Amino acid sequence: MPDGAARQVKRKDKYRRRQxxxxxxxxxxxxxxxxxxxxxxxxxxxxxxxxSSLYYYFKSKDEALEKVCLQGIKGYVERLQAIVTGDVPADVKIREAIHNHIEPVNFIPDYFRTFVGELRYLPSNRRQKLNNMIAEYNALFEQILIDGIAEKTFTATLDCHASMLMLIAQCNTVPFWFGQxxxxxxxxxATVLADNFLLGALPRRNE
Amino acid sequence: MPDGAARQVKRKDKYRRRQxxxxxxxxxxxxxxxxxxxxxxxxxxxxxxxxSSLYYYFKSKDEALEKVCLQGIKGYVERLQAIVTGDVPADVKIREAIHNHIEPVNFIPDYFRTFVGELRYLPSNRRQKLNNMIAEYNALFEQILIDGIAEKTFTATLDCHASMLMLIAQCNTVPFWFGQxxxxxxxxxATVLADNFLLGALPRRNE
DNA sequence: TTATTTTTCGATAGACCTATTGAAAAAAAG
DNA sequence: CTTTTTTTCAATAGGTCTATCGAAAAATAA
Structure with a gap:
């Protein structure tokens, strides 16, 4: 028989599973x-x-949206951080970053879609933290492109900021048509997307 | 002094301007x-x-959304049709198509954003026509890529369907961050986007 | 000016929505 | 079985929203 503390933990766990x-x-x-x-x-x-039973698990609809969005972005920044600091060429990093961004469509598609599409409806006080995470994420993504130019992996004419926005935009639409x-x-x-970005549609001669 | 018929036209015009x-x-x-x-x-x-005055100009909020969406996509298909049938290489066509898609952000940004972001909330009976237009538009866009492979302008490994979706996805996000x-x-x-798609980020030797 | 048509408005019905509350049901503990 | 704690519920207050209606105001015509 578990003691009082262990019992408390078990109860909390059950609550969290239902939540x-x-x-x-x-x-x-x-x-x-x-x-x-x-x-x-x-x-x-x-x-x-x-x-009315829902309100045993969250205090307001706003809070529910915030929690869903937080769950939707969870781990993204950390994983991208690890990719950026990795010891591989920038083109490989881009492939990893794109894969990292798209893959959650397999196990949390609804969180992914809600985060992308509904975050803007969060009241600004709750949205602040998430906006900061997005800014950090975007900066990391852009850093891969900047480093890629510095190490001569990418052409010097690449517009890093616009390219970052476009790459992320492409990834973000995937959960909206993945089922089809x-x-x-x-x-x-992710491979198609990365190939397009890296190689381009025009044929290459020496490869 | 205008006759009865001309007066009717003038009144209708005034109504339409207010609408x-x-x-x-x-x-x-x-x-x-x-x-x-x-x-x-x-x-x-x-x-x-x-x-309550609004209901002199539309019958329901649904109808207002439908009209806004129709206005948002107006002319897109016709212009793309003209581009597809043009007598230029596929890479030029893609540049034109991207430009055609993005440019309305300059004069009807709110219609553009509403069409992209809110169309899904139209009741399905009203949405049918617009969905058909989108399907037609997408097919035309994809045709440029298919033709581009046939005429050897694009690499044979290009995934036309996915690429079409990704290109359009990129264009569709523009009105959401254009002001910034x-x-x-x-x-x-449009040039950045087309350069990225055509040339790719990896450097090219013979150009 | 007066008469007619167009446009706007106030009031409101009827529906829906969020969040609260106290009580009932279910589960766990003794 | 009895008591205690957790979970769910019905009822509802208080608010917002869409759409309608007849009347008022404004514009136009005679």
């Missing part, structure tokens, strides 16, 4: 109907419980 | 707050009139 189910449902509904188009009643219906093209895996898709 | 102002306001509010986040009261406030980077004109931006 995760609630946020999963919220993410699914936000992704499908948009934040403002989704009601707490919709989320409850997704779970088969009463609308099952013949691509996320890995294949 | 355009109403849709302009709707597009602005939809773009800023999202369709579900925007109320008809917000649109009225933008115009400085009563909320004033040192790019839409033309310069």
């Amino acid at each position: 995760t189910e609630v946020f999963d449902a919220a993410a699914a509904v936000f992704a499908r109907k948009g934040y403002h188009g989704a009601s707490t009643g919709d989320i409850a219906a997704e779970l088969g419980i009463a609308q 093209f099952e013949h691509y895996s996320s890995t294949q898709l | 355009t102002e109403v849709f302009d306001a709707a597009a602005a509010v939809f773009a800023r707050k999202g369709y579900h986040g925007a109320s008809t009261g917000d649109i009225a406030a933008e115009l400085g009139i009563a909320q 980077f004033e040192h790019y004109s839409s033309t310069q931006l």
